[in-house]
Amino acid sequence: MMENLASLAQGFAIALTEKHILLMFAGVSFGLVVGVLPGLGAPNGVGLLLPLTFTMEPVSAIILLTSMYWGALIGGSTTSILFNIPGEPSSVATTFDGYPMAKSGQATKALTFAFLSSGFGALFGVVVVTLLAGKVARFALLFSPVEYFAVFVLAFASFIAFGGGTPLKTLLSILIGLSLASIGMDTISGSVRLTFDLQDLIRGVSFLVVVIGLFGLGELFETMQNPVAAKPITTRIEIREVYKAAGQWLHYWAALLRSALIGCWMGIAPGGPTAASFMSYGVGRQMSRNGSNFGKGEPEGLVCAETADQAAGSSAMLPMLALGLPSSATAAVLLGGLTIWGITPGPTLFKEKPDFVWGLIASMYLSNLVAVILALATVPLFARLMQVPFTINGPIIALICVIGAWTIAGSPFDLWLLLLFGIIGFIMKALDYPIAPLVLAMVLGDRTEDAFRQSMLMSGGKLSVFISSPLAGTITALALLCLLVPLGATLRRTRKRG
Amino acid sequence: MSDDASQGIVLRKTAELCFAAALLAFGVIMIVGAREMETGWGSSGPEAGYFPLRIGVLIVVAALAVGVLELRRTNSGQTLIKHREAAWNIVLFAAPLVTFIAATPWLGIYLAAAAYLIVAVGLISRVRLMTTLAVALLTPAALFMLFEFVFRTPLPKGPLGPLLGML
Numbered sequence: 251m252m253e254n255l256a257s258l259a260q261g262f263a264i265a266l267t268e269k270h271i272l273l274m275f276a277g278v279s280f281g282l283v284v285g286v287l288p289g290l291g292a293p294n295g296v297g298l299l300l301p302l303t304f305t306m307e308p309v310s311a312i313i314l315l316t317s318m319y320w321g322a323l324i325g326g327s328t329t330s331i332l333f334n335i336p337g338e339p340s341s342v343a344t345t346f347d348g349y350p351m352a353k354s355g356q357a358t359k360a361l362t363f364a365f366l367s368s369g370f371g372a373l374f375g376v377v378v379v380t381l382l383a384g385k386v387a388r389f390a391l392l393f394s395p396v397e398y399f400a401v402f403v404l405a406f407a408s409f410i411a412f413g414g415g416t417p418l419k420t421l422l423s424i425l426i427g428l429s430l431a432s433i434g435m436d437t438i439s440g441s442v443r444l445t446f447d448l449q450d451l452i453r454g455v456s457f458l459v460v461v462i463g464l465f466g467l468g469e470l471f472e473t474m475q476n477p478v479a480a481k482p483i484t485t486r487i488e489i490r491e492v493y494k495a496a497g498q499w500l501h502y503w504a505a506l507l508r509s510a511l512i513g514c515w516m517g518i519a520p521g522g523p524t525a526a527s528f529m530s531y532g533v534g535r536q537m538s539r540n541g542s543n544f545g546k547g548e549p550e551g552l553v554c555a556e557t558a559d560q561a562a563g564s565s566a567m568l569p570m571l572a573l574g575l576p577s578s579a580t581a582a583v584l585l586g587g588l589t590i591w592g593i594t595p596g597p598t599l600f601k602e603k604p605d606f607v608w609g610l611i612a613s614m615y616l617s618n619l620v621a622v623i624l625a626l627a628t629v630p631l632f633a634r635l636m637q638v639p640f641t642i643n644g645p646i647i648a649l650i651c652v653i654g655a656w657t658i659a660g661s662p663f664d665l666w667l668l669l670l671f672g673i674i675g676f677i678m679k680a681l682d683y684p685i686a687p688l689v690l691a692m693v694l695g696d697r698t699e700d701a702f703r704q705s706m707l708m709s710g711g712k713l714s715v716f717i718s719s720p721l722a723g724t725i726t727a728l729a730l731l732c733l734l735v736p737l738g739a740t741l742r743r744t745r746k747r748g
Numbered sequence: 749m750s751d752d753a754s755q756g757i758v759l760r761k762t763a764e765l766c767f768a769a770a771l772l773a774f775g776v777i778m779i780v781g782a783r784e785m786e787t788g789w790g791s792s793g794p795e796a797g798y799f800p801l802r803i804g805v806l807i808v809v810a811a812l813a814v815g816v817l818e819l820r821r822t823n824s825g826q827t828l829i830k831h832r833e834a835a836w837n838i839v840l841f842a843a844p845l846v847t848f849i850a851a852t853p854w855l856g857i858y859l860a861a862a863a864y865l866i867v868a869v870g871l872i873s874r875v876r877l878m879t880t881l882a883v884a885l886l887t888p889a890a891l892f893m894l895f896e897f898v899f900r901t902p903l904p905k906g907p908l909g910p911l912l913g914m915l
Binding site (some may be wrong): 426428439471475477642646649702703706 | 760763764767771774777778781782784789793794795796797800804807810811813817828829834837838842845846848849853857861864865868869872873874875883887891895899901903904
């Protein structure tokens with residue numbers, strides 16, 4: 251514990267430099283824009299900015315990108331409340347009570363509640379990360395390829411069980427991600443595979459192109475079907491009202507704590523912010539005395555959704571760093587970034603690159619604070635941005651996506667891939683195929699396969715190796731249990747119908 | 749057939765089946781690609797084709813399952829693209845984008861972007877010509893400043909190259 255605090259102090263020394271504070275402001279501001287505009291969500295935004303950080307120091311790069319993530323998470327809630335348009339999938343639950351509040355003339359209160367809850371959730375998440383970092387890293391040291399493979403399977407299985415999509419479609423999404431990852435160089439034998447003699451496929455399919463296509467262009471196609479400019483409710487923020495709301499906000503301490511805990515749990519165990527906010531909202535409706543008002547403009551509903559959303563976002567950094575296991579699409583993109591910067595996530599990262607790990611954790615305290623302040627200050631500005639007709643914003647965002655795809659490798663082929671994945675993303679969204687598992691599987695694909703092949707090498711080809719040790723056995727059993735959840739649900743449904 | 753379905757441009761059921769078929773084809777391609785490699789066990793454990801082959805088979809099975817479930821579903825009056833206008837909007841958005849992507853290697857990003865914005869904003873937006881022109885000229889200019897001087901990531905400039913190089 252003390253050891254963690256000492257490391258944290260060291261991290262603050264890194265994060266508190268002028269350059270890094272500037273990067274935090276830049277990242278948060280960019281994140282707010284990204285969160286507000288449809289077609290530019292957090293995963294896509296991080297993906298767009300990532301190629302520009304290739305030459306930066308890893309710790310500066312991660313501070314910039316994570317700050318952007320916090321900004322996007324908060325920015326997504328602004329549009330949910332003022333326009334009933336969730337800028338981020340994880341802000342959908344925020345619209346349930348946020349928009350009715352704003353409609354009944356409580357926009358300032360709703361925004362203040364949302365930002366403060368976000369800030370609280372984020373800080374809670376970072377404290378959990380700070381306290382658990384050492385323990386999780388030590389625990390992760392016990393992992394051999396066998397346990398890693400089991401954990402990756404558990405991550406996929408938990409998406410199938412709890413991701414909210416149809417299990418079969420989630421499975422397909424994961425499989426597509428895994429196959430895309432296997433194109434190009436085989437990391438173990440070094441041979442080139444699945445390229446079908448296309449020169450451009452030898453370096454594989456860049457996961458950044460896929461992310462920008464699926465999340466960016468895909469969403470644009472969807473929005474462009476009916477591109478009307480959004481009408482805001484009110485954009486005036488009265489400082490006195492903010493203070494008043496902040497005082498009332500404290501009365502919801504029980505909901506705050508509960509939602510933060512749910513958020514952290516869903517952030518560390520793969521589930522991600524979207525699942526966390528829905529789950530917290532659902533639990534809140536069951537447990538709260540005001541439960542029956544949820545959905546009609548009940549502040550507590552807003553608190554539940556926002557707190558869990560941000561707590562999950564920040565605590566997701568822990569499994570990402572310690573195990574290389576992202577629990578949300580954005581964390582998956584960040585993880586891809588780590589590899590590009592030459593950083594191997596895993597327990598040894600805490601020993602070998604303490605500056606990187608603790609610089610990031612310390613920056614999370616500060617950048618979330620920056621995010622809350624900037625969000626409050628810029629509400630009128632972003633409300634104006636939303637009023638620009640989407641017929642103008644849309645093509646500009648499409649242009650940014652194309653440039654983003656170009657900066658990855660400067661290859662025209664990538665632009666066609668971008669278009670292809672834009673169309674696929676549009677179809678997947680329309681047909682309720684979840685997109686996040688695809689990205690997750692694509693980022694984890696190579697490591698999943700390597701872990702499997704190394705395990706097989708160690709065991710001489712016996713599959714029983716995955717239940718041979720207590721740790722691997724427990725994880726494998728949990729994964730199988732996860733797969734039984736949707737099966738059980740289907741059986742129950744069939745019985746009810748019969 | 750319900751009213752909704754008769755107006756729709758694309759039926760959900762049709763789209764589901766088409767996409768499942770596309771995934772099935774993708775799975776088959778994976779299998780074919782994997783079979784070009786060794787798919788069994790070698791001296792270093794499973795060979796390069798081992799994983800892709802099995803994933804390909806799983807995709808085929810899962811896509812078939814989605815297709816069969818969809819065929820057995822009865823309540824499929826749902827439509828994906830509801831109005832002619834929505835379909836038209838997507839075409840109007842996509843056509844300039846495809847042209848832009850095709851033209852970028854020759855025209856460079858900035859020139860292609862300006863042309864793209866004039867066409868794209870002009871086609872779908874009901875704003876004044878001056879606004880369209882302003883958006884089309886100022887956006888590439890801003891992007892140029894940003895990428896050239898802030899990010900220091902030069903983008904292809906095409907025929908504008910010699911001109912912009914002087915800045």
